[in-house]
Amino acid sequence: MMMMTMNRKTNGLVLLFGVLGAVLLLDLVLPIGNLLAGSNWVDAFAALRQPEALQAVKVSLLSSAIAITAMTLFGVPLGYLLARAELPLKRLWIGLVFLPMVVPDLAGGILLLRLFGPYGPIGHPFDAHNVALTNNLVGVVLVQIFVAAPFVVASSLASFSGVDRELEAAAGTLGDSAWQVFTRVSLPLAWPGIAIGITLAWIRALGEFGATLVMAYNPHTLPVFLWVKFESEGLAGALPIAFCLVFLAVMAVGVSMNLNRFTGVSDVLAPLGRATKWDS
Amino acid sequence: MGQLSVFADWFRLGWAWPASRTRAEADAPNGAGHALEIRVAHRYGVAGKTTFSLETNFMVQPGVTILRGHSGAGKTTLLRCIAGLAPMENGTIAVGPQVMFDSARGVNLEPRHRKVAFVFQHLALFPHLSVRENVGYGLKKLDASERGERVNAVMASFRIGHLGDRLPSEISGGEQQRVALARALVTEPSVLLLDEPLSSLDVKTKALIVDDLRAWNAAHRIPIVYVTHDDREVRALGERAITLEHGRIVADDSLLGISADTHTGCPDSGNFVDKKFDATVTAVQATEKSVTCRLHLSEPELSAYWRHGALGTKVQIGLRVTE
Numbered sequence: 001m002m003m004m005t006m007n008r009k010t011n012g013l014v015l016l017f018g019v020l021g022a023v024l025l026l027d028l029v030l031p032i033g034n035l036l037a038g039s040n041w042v043d044a045f046a047a048l049r050q051p052e053a054l055q056a057v058k059v060s061l062l063s064s065a066i067a068i069t070a071m072t073l074f075g076v077p078l079g080y081l082l083a084r085a086e087l088p089l090k091r092l093w094i095g096l097v098f099l100p101m102v103v104p105d106l107a108g109g110i111l112l113l114r115l116f117g118p119y120g121p122i123g124h125p126f127d128a129h130n131v132a133l134t135n136n137l138v139g140v141v142l143v144q145i146f147v148a149a150p151f152v153v154a155s156s157l158a159s160f161s162g163v164d165r166e167l168e169a170a171a172g173t174l175g176d177s178a179w180q181v182f183t184r185v186s187l188p189l190a191w192p193g194i195a196i197g198i199t200l201a202w203i204r205a206l207g208e209f210g211a212t213l214v215m216a217y218n219p220h221t222l223p224v225f226l227w228v229k230f231e232s233e234g235l236a237g238a239l240p241i242a243f244c245l246v247f248l249a250v251m252a253v254g255v256s257m258n259l260n261r262f263t264g265v266s267d268v269l270a271p272l273g274r275a276t277k278w279d280s
Numbered sequence: 281m282g283q284l285s286v287f288a289d290w291f292r293l294g295w296a297w298p299a300s301r302t303r304a305e306a307d308a309p310n311g312a313g314h315a316l317e318i319r320v321a322h323r324y325g326v327a328g329k330t331t332f333s334l335e336t337n338f339m340v341q342p343g344v345t346i347l348r349g350h351s352g353a354g355k356t357t358l359l360r361c362i363a364g365l366a367p368m369e370n371g372t373i374a375v376g377p378q379v380m381f382d383s384a385r386g387v388n389l390e391p392r393h394r395k396v397a398f399v400f401q402h403l404a405l406f407p408h409l410s411v412r413e414n415v416g417y418g419l420k421k422l423d424a425s426e427r428g429e430r431v432n433a434v435m436a437s438f439r440i441g442h443l444g445d446r447l448p449s450e451i452s453g454g455e456q457q458r459v460a461l462a463r464a465l466v467t468e469p470s471v472l473l474l475d476e477p478l479s480s481l482d483v484k485t486k487a488l489i490v491d492d493l494r495a496w497n498a499a500h501r502i503p504i505v506y507v508t509h510d511d512r513e514v515r516a517l518g519e520r521a522i523t524l525e526h527g528r529i530v531a532d533d534s535l536l537g538i539s540a541d542t543h544t545g546c547p548d549s550g551n552f553v554d555k556k557f558d559a560t561v562t563a564v565q566a567t568e569k570s571v572t573c574r575l576h577l578s579e580p581e582l583s584a585y586w587r588h589g590a591l592g593t594k595v596q597i598g599l600r601v602t603e
Contacts, residue, residue: 175467
């Protein structure tokens, strides 16, 4: 009898949460489903063959690849330092890393323009030598790093913190230098978590719009081109580009999840890895 | 024959320890490993206030020395000081002529240069590497074929040869212990430190591993410091037990003694010896620093590690009975 009530209570809970979850899920999935279902695929691919569209895809892929490389190169070591080194004012540094995450997109663009623009403290000396930091690929990359790097640093910080210090000590007693401990133990063990951060950062960089609009309207990235198309041709013209953008982002997640499966199994990754498979 | 092997087996349960030791004897001149010299003084504190201080001074001869004490007595901290994993202010850590730490001379070797093997309480096996890669981890400087040979040999002697391709998470607790031991010992360290490595195992598994460690130790004879609070392990493994309290040594017992003076017996071995026998030294194996003794009133002969052996010496042999 007691069990029955318990079960009924549980079932009620599951039912209620299920309904709430389903409503949210609809809002999350329907736009993408509708996009896929409503697209005229032939038109979509035709639209993507336009030179401007191809150019936008190229700009987005190239800039985000450069940005991701830079973020990884500079962000992973910073995450390691914040996790392991005994730094003065450590909380402050960690707070600063997360700061760009809370700056609204357009505002971020304004801040960057003020710094890197032709009259800004950094932009001006470059401008004097006829090097522009805005309205070109450099500007696009600078924006992407500003908005997306916190994902890399945060995931590195969390992943390195999760590596058992005893393992690093063990590697030391087995003859490893600090550098060897890092490359043979710390990095491989933290990597699955860092890879998730890099994936999120890549998606963030790929989709970056507001700050890019201010800092580097040209050359058009995919999101900016999408905006331009929408302004000039409305929904019909924008749809193929939106489709392309969604497709790239989903591909990025898929590739990264599968890469992770081969680079190492980790508890950090396990729930995400399972969530991408349909069987659970 | 049967009786002899029973006795031999019996005697394998413990080693002889000289009843009195001096610094001169401590340094093995050739062959087997050097003694480990430990002088540590360090205060640990929070906000300038000393919360714990470690002050110990002792030599560890080749063989197993047990370090006992309540949790918080400083056992693990002491081990970490020896390995270079914990800071220390004053003192000396040296193995024979090899000085690893000397505050007076400003010597402080990194852990990687100390040749001190450490088996951690939770083993610290690398979860991303196979058993074979774990065992070979410390041999990166060797070329692949030599490394393979060394790894195979040590894995066979610790009975984990069949587990090479598994991950640490895919083998049992006892097997993990063996992997940790093999990984530490394959580097041919000059000191071995074990921090309660067997505490999580059942008695039977533990006994098997103790056997393997004992066999390895008989062949290599380096100073081994073994932290435990399990008295059965103390009796099964150790030649000497040092008890630590609040960072200081409060007891130093020889666990099994051969004494050349039958009149005085083995005064410092009383606690851990179950029975004593009168015996005479019948042969001396100088290179192994051991002697063969004949028990009075019986035929079997036993061999024991003892550096003072002279033919015909009347001795007492203390034996411990273990499970």
